[in-house]
Each structure stands twice: as structure tokens, then as C-alpha cells.
Amino acid sequence: MKKSHIVLLLIITMATLYSCSSESNSEPMLIIKFQFDPNQVRLNNLGQPSTVAADNAAQSPVFNLISSHYVEMAPNANTQLGNGTILYHAPETTLGGSNAIDFSKSKIVSQGETFLKIPLSQVAAGSYEWMRVSLSYQNYQINVHAANGNDYEGTLASFVGFNTYITSFDVDNTIFPVNGNRAQGYWAFALNDYPYSTSGQASANATTVPNPIAATSPIPAGSCVVTGKFASNLVIDGAETSDVIITLSLSINKSFEWHEVNADGKYEPTAGENVVDMGLRGLIPTYVK
Structure with a gap:
């Protein structure tokens, strides 16, 4: 064998060994993903099963995208918001006046896509019973009549989200310029493949935010911190050797709700039917270690 071939073989072998070594020594991560479930129980603000309000109608949308502003794990039901282990806090800004989520810097993902990935060494060791997720943006398909x-x-x-600073955004290739803050409940809509679009604002504090531990650990009014309990506590002991993957299953069971003008169960914006609630209807977190 020629000397040049021997050298090349050694280089390839060393590179392969280095690659395997790097993979085997990679640091274990905490990974968070979202899932949307139209059949998951539909909850109210107190985490109790809920039906659609009288004179309203609702549908389970087909989700495209979602974003979260804040993610926290709480050891127990008495842990106050902010006193658990904060895993993520999105950028905020005062460009629109009052403090607001900076939409231009929000991370937006689809179902099953990784939303958060951080080394487990950065997560405080402990036993965690609850997940708190402050949702900020949703993008989904709905049917209109x-x-x-x-x-x-x-x-x-x-x-x-509690307040969002938006420059502009697009919905199905329709651009909505805002250049200011928008309170919780702002929405924009565009027909697929048709030149029609509109936007509006739901009433203050009308967005449902399920929190089963509201009696012991309340959330601020106007926030969207959805709270859910692990079936069994997630224990982080600092000795993990593999990734921990958390799936946040969100109930979209009739999560898009409007006030009916024509009592036919169909959303008819041209008839003056107004959106009253766009809140997620519950959170069930699960994990794989």
C-alpha cells in the first residue's frame, strides 16, 4: 500500500473515532415539544371540565404553529409563579410603550418540532409536579360560513400573550402592519386563496387560561400561563446520561369560540359573529427519560 493511502486511512479512522467519541460524550439535554389534541378534555380557567357557553358556538381548529413566552417547572401546587425552575423567558420590549413580548424575536414552532433545548446541567435538580407554559401566539385553520x-x-x-409588540406579520400571504402593542386577544384572519382579510380584538380577560391550582398558586389577570400536572413527578437528579423529552399536549377541543348571531353552529363573520375566546383548553405534560 502506498504511503499516501496509509496516511489517508489513518485520517479517516481518527475522524471516525473522534466523531463516535463526541457523540458518546455529548451532554444530555432537556427538550420540549408541543402537541395539539382536539379530543383532550376541555377545561375552564379553574381546570374543570367546561362546555361551550350558551348563545356561543365553537370549533376545534387545525393548528399550524404556536409560540410560548415563558416556561417553568414547579415542585408543587404551593409554588408561586416565578418561584419554580424557569426554563425559558422570551425577549420583551418597550418600543410600543408598555412592556410587551417582542413578536419579531419569538420562536414559533409546529407540532413535534423542538421548541426548547437546553443542557440538563442548567436545570435545577428536584422533583417537579407541574408545568407552566405562557402561550403567546397561535396560527391555525378554521372554517367560516x-x-x-x-x-x-x-x-x-x-x-x-399578556401584551405583544408587533411590527407586521403575515397570514396566508396577507400582510398585517401594526407597529405597536396589542393586548391579549388580538387576532387577524385571511381566507385561504381568496382576497379577504380582517382583524379584531377579543374582550379583555375573555381568553381562557386553565390553571387547576389557582387557589394556591394564582396567575396574573391577562396572562396566558396554562398549568398542567405530570402523571408522576419529573425528577431531575443531575446524574442524567440521556436526554429528557417533555411533550406539552394542549387541548384544542373547541378552543375557537364565537358569539352566534345565526344559531347554526357555523362561524359567520359577515353576519357580525364576533370571536369571544381563543384560549387553549388545558395542558397535559408528559416526559420520556
Whole structure:
């Protein structure tokens, strides 16, 4: 064998060994992903099963995207918001006046996509019973009924964070310029493949935010900190050798709700039917170690 071939073989062998060594010595991570479930129990603000309000109607949307502003793990039901282990806090800004989520810097993901990935060495050791997730942005498909009697599909962008600073954003290739803050409940809608779009603002404090431990650990009014309990505590002991993957299953069971003008169970914005609630309807966190 020629000397040059021997040298090349040694280089390839060393590179392979280094690659294997790097993989085997990689640091274990905490990974968080989202899941959307239209069949998950539909909850109210206190985490109790809930039905659609009288004179309203609702549908389970088909989710495209979601973003969270804040993620925290809490040891028990008495842990006050902010006193648990904070895993993530999105950038904020005062460019619009009051403090707000900076939408331009928000991380937006689809179902199953990694939202957060941090070394487990950065997570405080402990036994965690609850997850808290402050949701900020949703993008999903809904069905609408038009004055001409036809049904259409459209895309709705929903801002459910406490306050969001938005320059501009697009919904199905329709640009919505804002250049200011928008309170919880701001939304924008565009028909798919048709030149129709509109936007609006749901009433203050109308967005449902399930918190089963509201009696012992309340959340501020106007926030969107959805709270959910692990089936068994997630224990982080600092000796993990593999990744811990948390899946945040969100109930989208009739999560898009409007006030009916025509009592037909169809969303008809041209008839003056207004959006009243776009809140997620519960959180069930699970993990794999």
C-alpha cells in the first residue's frame, strides 16, 4: 500500500473515532415539544371540565404553529409563579410603550418540532409536579360560513400573550402592519386563496387560561400561563446520561369560540359573529427519560 493511502486511512479512522467519541460524550439535554389534541378534555380557567357557553358556538381548529413566552417547572401546587425552575423567558420590549413580548424575536414552532433545548446541567435538580407554559401566539385553520351560503377555510393568527409588540406579520400571504402593542386577544384572519382579510380584538380577560391550582398558586389577570400536572413527578437528579423529552399536549377541543348571531353552529363573520375566546383548553405534560 502506498504511503499516501496509509496516511489517508489513518485520517479517516481518527475522524471516525473522534466523531463516535463526541457523540458518546455529548451532554444530555432537556427538550420540549408541543402537541395539539382536539379530543383532550376541555377545561375552564379553574381546570374543570367546561362546555361551550350558551348563545356561543365553537370549533376545534387545525393548528399550524404556536409560540410560548415563558416556561417553568414547579415542585408543587404551593409554588408561586416565578418561584419554580424557569426554563425559558422570551425577549420583551418597550418600543410600543408598555412592556410587551417582542413578536419579531419569538420562536414559533409546529407540532413535534423542538421548541426548547437546553443542557440538563442548567436545570435545577428536584422533583417537579407541574408545568407552566405562557402561550403567546397561535396560527391555525378554521372554517367560516359566508353570506353567499358557501363554506370556506381560512387561517387565523391569535395573540394570547399578556401584551405583544408587533411590527407586521403575515397570514396566508396577507400582510398585517401594526407597529405597536396589542393586548391579549388580538387576532387577524385571511381566507385561504381568496382576497379577504380582517382583524379584531377579543374582550379583555375573555381568553381562557386553565390553571387547576389557582387557589394556591394564582396567575396574573391577562396572562396566558396554562398549568398542567405530570402523571408522576419529573425528577431531575443531575446524574442524567440521556436526554429528557417533555411533550406539552394542549387541548384544542373547541378552543375557537364565537358569539352566534345565526344559531347554526357555523362561524359567520359577515353576519357580525364576533370571536369571544381563543384560549387553549388545558395542558397535559408528559416526559420520556
